[in-house]
Amino acid sequence: MSRAGQAVACQNAAMPHPPTPRHLGRVDYLPTWEAMRAFTAKRAADSEDEIWLLEHPPVFTLGMAGKREHLLADVGIPIVPIDRGGQVTYHGPGQIVAYLLLDLRRLGYGVRELVRRIEQAVIDLLADHGVQGERLAGAPGVYVGGAKIAALGLRVKQGCTYHGLALNVDMDLAPYRAINPCGYAGMAVTQLRDLVPDVRQQEVEAALARGLLERIYGG
Numbered sequence: 001m002s003r004a005g006q007a008v009a010c011q012n013a014a015m016p017h018p019p020t021p022r023h024l025g026r027v028d029y030l031p032t033w034e035a036m037r038a039f040t041a042k043r044a045a046d047s048e049d050e051i052w053l054l055e056h057p058p059v060f061t062l063g064m065a066g067k068r069e070h071l072l073a074d075v076g077i078p079i080v081p082i083d084r085g086g087q088v089t090y091h092g093p094g095q096i097v098a099y100l101l102l103d104l105r106r107l108g109y110g111v112r113e114l115v116r117r118i119e120q121a122v123i124d125l126l127a128d129h130g131v132q133g134e135r136l137a138g139a140p141g142v143y144v145g146g147a148k149i150a151a152l153g154l155r156v157k158q159g160c161t162y163h164g165l166a167l168n169v170d171m172d173l174a175p176y177r178a179i180n181p182c183g184y185a186g187m188a189v190t191q192l193r194d195l196v197p198d199v200r201q202q203e204v205e206a207a208l209a210r211g212l213l214e215r216i217y218g219g
Contacts, residue, residue, distance in 0.1 A: 017048070018049075018213045018216075018217040019048055019049045019050050019051055019213075021051040021052070021053055021209040021212075021213070022050065022051065022052050022053065023053050023054070023205065023209075024052055024053065024054040025054060025055070026054065026055050026056070026057065026093065027054050027055075027056065028056065028057060029056045029057070029059045029061065029078075029080055029091065030080060032052075032054070032056070032099070033080070033082060036052075036099055036101065036162040036163065037083075037162065039101055039162070040101060040157055040160050040161075040162045041157075043101075043103070043160060047103070049100075049101060049102045049103060049106075050101040051098060051099070051100055051101070051209065051212060051213070052097075052098070052099040052101070053096060053097070053098050053099075053205050053208070053209055054096075054097050054099075055091075055092075055093055055094065055095055055096060055097060056091040056092065056093075056095075056097060057092070057093065058077045058078075058090075058091070058092040058093070058175060059077060059078050059079075059080055059090075059091050059092070060077055060078065060079045060080070060088055060089070060090055060091075060175075060178075060179060061079075061080050061081075061082050061084070061088070061089055061091065062079060062080065062081045062082065062087070062088050063082060063084045063085055063086035063087055063088070063089075063153055064082075064083060064084065064085060064086075065085065065086060065087055065183070066081065066086070066087045066088050066183075067087065067183070070087055070088045070179055070180040070183050070185075071088060071178070071179055072177075072178050072179055072180065073177075073178040074178075075175060075178045077090075077175055077178070082163075083155050084153040084154060084155045084163040085153055085154060085155065086140075086151075086152075086153040086182060086183070087180070087182050087183030088179045088180070088181070088182070088183065089151050089153065089166065089179075089181060089182060090175045090176055090179060090181070091166060092171050092172065092175060093171060093172075094168075094169055094170040094171030094172070094191070094193075094201065095166055095167065095168050095169060095171050095191075096166070096167045096169055096201065096204060096205050096208060097164070097165070097166045097167075098164045098165045098166075098167070098208060098209075098212060099162060099163060099164045100114075100118070100154070100161055100162070100163075100164040100165070100212070100216070101160070101161065101162050102114070102160065102161045102216065103159060103160050104156065104159050104160065104161060105159040105160075107216070107217075111154060111156055111161070114154070114161065114216070115140055115152060115154070117215040117216050118152060118164070118165055118212065118215070118216070119135055119140070119141070119142050119150075119152070120215050121208065121211035121212045121214070121215040121216075122142040122149075122150045122165070122167060122208070122211075123135075123142055124211050124215070125167075125204070125207055125208055125211050126142070126144065126149070126192075128207065129192065129195070129196045129199065130196070131144055131192070131195050131196065132144065133149065133150075139182070139184070140152045140153075141182070144190055144195065145190075146188060147187075147188035147189055147190035148168075148181060148182070148187060148188070148189045148190070149167065149168050149189070149190050149191065149192065150165060150166065150167045150168070151165070151166045151181070151182060152164070152165055152166075165212075167192075167204070167208060168189065168190065168191035168192065169191055169192045169193060169199065169201045169204050170191060170192070170193040170199065170201050171191055171193075173189055173190075173191060176189045192204065
């Protein structure tokens with residue numbers, strides 16, 4: 001099917017059923033990114049959405065607006081320029097990444113509403129752990145006391161999304177000192193372990209999956 005045909009078909013397709021999230025464990029960044037792009041390029045009107053939950057070995061990713069000036073030091077961690085929005089961020093063990101391969105036309109709302117729903121899923125999860133998460137105007141993501149705990153970055157092609165969300169749970173935050181996170185000099189970052197010492201990453205991942213499904217496909 002041509003790209004134009006896919007776009008028309010997307011518009012005429014029914015509201016999708018929530019997918020079963022895929023829990024992929026620890027996987028390298030580059031092949032995962034390539035898999036997201038391939039999935040999005042070949043999906044048709046009846047392709048089911050997918051949500052992938054995983055973690056990556058240490059890697060910096062540089063979005064399409066990314067500037068090398070936000071890479072402050074060489075700490076031996078790979079840097080991968082990619083096609084999502086935004087600046088530079090860090091992924092590493094102990095961080096839950098959720099990649100959202102969604103058809104917005106079937107969902108019936110736009111990318112700004114999707115971002116709001118993703119953020120709300122994280123805010124809900126934090127509240128369940130007794131932590132107050134919040135949004136900051138003009139800076140997508142979720143924050144606790146002004147420190148970033150979850151980063152968002154999406155790409156939309158022909159009404160279909162990929163990339164997604166990264167939630168800091170129980171990780172080494174030191175690599176963040178080598179960058180301006182998301183392009184903001186001096187931005188503080190935090191993680192759930194520092195706020196809830198007995199947190200278990202596997203349980204958080206399961207709860208995040210449920211919350212994303214509820215918010216993205218519910219409201």
